[in-house]
Amino acid sequence: MLTKIAIADGNSILRIGMRCIFRGQAGLRVVGEAENSTAIIDFLRENEVDILLSDFEIPGEIYRDGCSLMALLRRSYPSTKVIFVTTLTNPLLLRAVIKSKAHGVLLKNDSPEEVISAVRSVSRGQLYIAPSVRRITGVNHCEEFEPKKTELLSAREGEVLRLYVSGMSISEIAALSHRSLQTVSTQRRQGMKKLGFANDRELFEYMLPTRS
Incomplete structure (x- = not known):
């Protein structure tokens, strides 16, 4: 079964790198990319996307960060699962990313193998918090996340x-x-x-x- 992936990030080099990560990966295909939240919403209107890999601090006029973008996606595109990739390293802010109800959270300096693991896990219906994020936040498992x-x-x-x-x-x-x-x-x-x-x-x- 093919998992269709879209990438949303203001950094073109990161988008290119993400595309390279998935090149040759069986069952995974990057079908589109966008540099801001407005562009990715426009893309989702016209294309079927299984997993969106997005910068949490995605630039955009209306949806200025992951929380506001996630609220729209859950309402209008519930079949698209979201993995946030972020540079945030503050425990409180990372917990806010987790509580945005994304399906996965990664740091931008995580390895390509970690990114692939996250996408495959989320495509199987699992929630995924990278080990790097768990170390910073103290969250061991998604199910064990306690209210903050x-x-x-x-x-x-x-x-x-x-x-x-x-x-x-x-x-x-x-x-x-x-x-x-x-x-x-x-x-x-x-x-x-x-x-x-x-x-x-x-x-x-x-x-x-x-x-x-």
């Missing part, structure tokens, strides 16, 4: 906090998300309250990886 603080956040609160910690200002987040400054500021404040943080320093210390 981030589950208390709404999707928009989580998005605002992630963008805020990445270095964007409230006004920049508001412009990107097409929301008012007051709405974004409220979502940041409510998200921090749910996580138990009294100030930005506590938020950044918790969400940003420490450096030795």
Whole structure:
């Protein structure tokens, strides 16, 4: 049985590399690729895709990250399974990737063999968290994943906090998300309250990886 794969990533070199990984792999075929979320949605409208390998921080005008993209895919393309590939190494943020209800999570520096294992596992109906992701998050098996603080956040609160910690200002987040400054500021404040943080320093210390 042929598994049809699509690749979505803003980095053309990574897309080429992914294509090479699947070259000659029995039962696996890359049928398309896209550089942003808008392009991959357009592709899915016209083509049957079994597995989408996507950057979690996929660029795009409407679907700006994996959480918003995943919500659309589950609603409009439920037969397409999603494996997120990410550069994120912060435990809290990686747990958010897992809880996005993707079918698999990999790091971009995982081996080609790991990518193939993930695709074959997901094609068999299994959930797949790469060993590299499990080491960072402490998650041993998908089924054993325990609720974390981030589950208390709404999707928009989580998005605002992630963008805020990445270095964007409230006004920049508001412009990107097409929301008012007051709405974004409220979502940041409510998200921090749910996580138990009294100030930005506590938020950044918790969400940003420490450096030795």
